[in-house]
Amino acid sequence: MRTLIRSRREDRAAAPHDPAPSRLQYRLNRMWLSPLVRALVTRVLPVCLLLAALGVWGSRPAQIATMTGWVAEIRASIEARPEFQIRQMAVSGASPVLADAIRARVGLDFPVSWFDLDPAAIRDDLVRLDAIARVEVTVELGGALRVAVTEREPAIVWRRDSGLELLDASGHRVAFIDRRDGRADLPLITGRGGDAAVPEALRLFEAAAPLGARLVALKRQGERRWDMVLLDGPVIQLPETNARAALDRMMAMETAMDLLARDITTVDLRNPDRPSVRLGPEAMEYLQMTRDFTQGLATR
Template identity: 40%
Template sequence: MRPLTAMARHRALPRDPAPSKWKYRYQRMMLTPGFRSLMRVGVPLALITIIAVSWYSHDENRALAIAKWEGMKRDVQQRPEFMVGALDVTGADDALTRNVLAQLPVAFPVSSFDLDLEQMRKTVEALDAVRSARVRVGTAGVLNVDITPRTSVAVWRDGGVLRLLDEEGTFAGFVETRADRLDLPLIAGQGAQAHIAEALALFRDAKPIGSRLRGLVRMGERRWDVVLDRDQRILLPGENPVAALDRVIVLHQARDMLDRDVAVVDMRNGNRPTLRMNKEAADAFRRVSYNEADE
């Protein structure tokens, strides 16, 4: 019998190639649509991913990539279009401007990407004299701080310190001496800053005796004393103090009450206003009364 193996096939037979079983299967697999798209898309994608991950897994490569990225970022941020070269404070007086500049230690020139505008705004608004502030990078690389300052309406003597208050009773700064802000009324006493509106109403009401008015003192955190010169005091009730002050002013205008030797006008009880005289006045009054009784 002739050998059955392929090697022994007769040489004269025409060349007749047939695919091997695995080649045939491979070709059929390559004709499967899903497999083809996998080879076309999936394998290159996987290859790229593997290469990228293996490159990135080395520390020096990672550092290099990060450094490169940071450098690129810096190059863009340091472009002259983004640089800020000056600080401009608007809406504040000179003292406040100096104060604001001291609070914002920015070394110019600086990239606008490095500026934390929100933080700067908070810093500026934390100042007593500033009611609100807007911080923005304006045109031509100027950092613009637009400040709305607090308007002081009164001076509050708190212990040995003179504080400025705005109409909401918020601190708006300090003054060294009373003489610095003679235009503002003076209030004192604990809790005075919480009732600043009432105090201002009283000051407006006390215009007729304005030349003699020293200030208002909050007593016991519930009522006001009006302090005049010559150590005179008007004790006002806790409720409706303006009406009580009006009565005193009317009395003063009719009888010149406050020009007399009166130490205290006590209006705390509305039904029973009381006067306390000075010692000399009281003695004199008593002497006059004896004399009249003797006659």
């Protein structure tokens, strides 16, 4: 006789199979349908695992040494190729003396690899030379290091306590010289602070051009103003401001009255409203004699 009570196991076995997926399986299927999840699983995850494995493998000292050797060999083979070898240096825009100084400053032993050159560093080093205003350094395919130079043009000679210097029109030093007659074609300035007032000095030399060889030099006084020194003539004391205008007026008097040919030692233009002159010994004696003669006539 069969029992009327069945166990749960028998009930589950007797129940028909449900084809619907479980809740977890359903969610996993939905996630797999997402393009982002599928890309992460099929592409990103394998790459990450591969990189992690390579990182573990490459972190060993023996592997690091091996890879370093490989890189060095590859770099050396590339640098040794003929198209990357610099065999000469071409300098343009410089005088022979300056070109030799540039080659000595760069100091490269050719041939040298293109990868061992730093044009920016070479340029920064060369621009420190006094005679160079601008410089461009380029590496050309075919094996040439080209240095294009714009050289400073000396415009004036500055005599200072330490010697003679050539300056350009802005007052920047160009070179040292041993003797004045080495550049007798250039005007001469003296005194402390003369280099800072070169543009004004050049304008004064231009205004005094009619004096020619009589003009010896401009002397800086107190780093504030100029004195103009003439050969066998008076010293012209110029004002601190508007020195060019004061000199133009004095040159007009020179043209009209031949002022500088008279027996005077100083022409004082420091006060533009009251220019004055200091007479020489003979002129003072003549003036005194004239005054005495005038006073003698007045007493009669």
